[in-house]
Amino acid sequence: MRPTVQGRPTWLKMALALGIGVAAAAVLVIGSQVLRGTKSTPGVVPRPVVNLTGIPENGTVLGKPSAKVSLIEFADQQCPGCRYYTLNVFPILVNDFVRRGKVKMEYQGFPFIGPDSVKGLRFLLAAAKQNRLWQLQEALYRYQGRENSGWITDELVRTLAAKIPALDVGKLFADAGSTAITKEASGAEQKSGNEMSKYVDQLQTPTFLVKIDDQKPYYVNVAFDATAFRAALDDALKD
Numbered sequence: 001m002r003p004t005v006q007g008r009p010t011w012l013k014m015a016l017a018l019g020i021g022v023a024a025a026a027v028l029v030i031g032s033q034v035l036r037g038t039k040s041t042p043g044v045v046p047r048p049v050v051n052l053t054g055i056p057e058n059g060t061v062l063g064k065p066s067a068k069v070s071l072i073e074f075a076d077q078q079c080p081g082c083r084y085y086t087l088n089v090f091p092i093l094v095n096d097f098v099r100r101g102k103v104k105m106e107y108q109g110f111p112f113i114g115p116d117s118v119k120g121l122r123f124l125l126a127a128a129k130q131n132r133l134w135q136l137q138e139a140l141y142r143y144q145g146r147e148n149s150g151w152i153t154d155e156l157v158r159t160l161a162a163k164i165p166a167l168d169v170g171k172l173f174a175d176a177g178s179t180a181i182t183k184e185a186s187g188a189e190q191k192s193g194n195e196m197s198k199y200v201d202q203l204q205t206p207t208f209l210v211k212i213d214d215q216k217p218y219y220v221n222v223a224f225d226a227t228a229f230r231a232a233l234d235d236a237l238k239d
Contacts (some may be wrong), residue, residue: 052134052135060107067098072193073206074110092230103237116147125176140188207219
């Protein structure tokens, strides 16, 4: 059995139990570690970095339902580290594991950086209703702007969404503004933070858990190293 990272500080558990915001608690724990990268505006990548055509999608899950291993990603659309992972590691994992039916991926939003994070998650959850979350999140990362600068505009989302096959842009915006999705996105920071705290000592993005069949997930700290990620998934597939 693989070990999970346990033992969050008692004071943080108390803070979460008392309803103190996860973002505030995370800042106290990790300070500047959360944002892996620079606050300068990254360069635009105009074309998709991965082809997801033909891969099954079901809401927030990418990959064959029968895949033995699940890779659960906690992410924030404004996170520079999440962008790096998506542009540089995600395509490799998709081609080596997901497309081959070995691994499926699950997206969990942890929108803690600011208002743009919540807005971005609303659109991702809306895209999930059309099984296009993964295409939209990849596109938004390619056009990621400076944190909390208001870069996730309706115009940008509309432009990117219009380029995604089989994504109804009108429905996307209608769903993103719905009461249900607004509530889900607004509560995602607390919900995902509570879940992450079961496995990691520090709340940060991206955070990854591996789950084998119906076993308890465990934390893997390999977000920016494709070789280490391959090894971790290969190890999981051996069980």
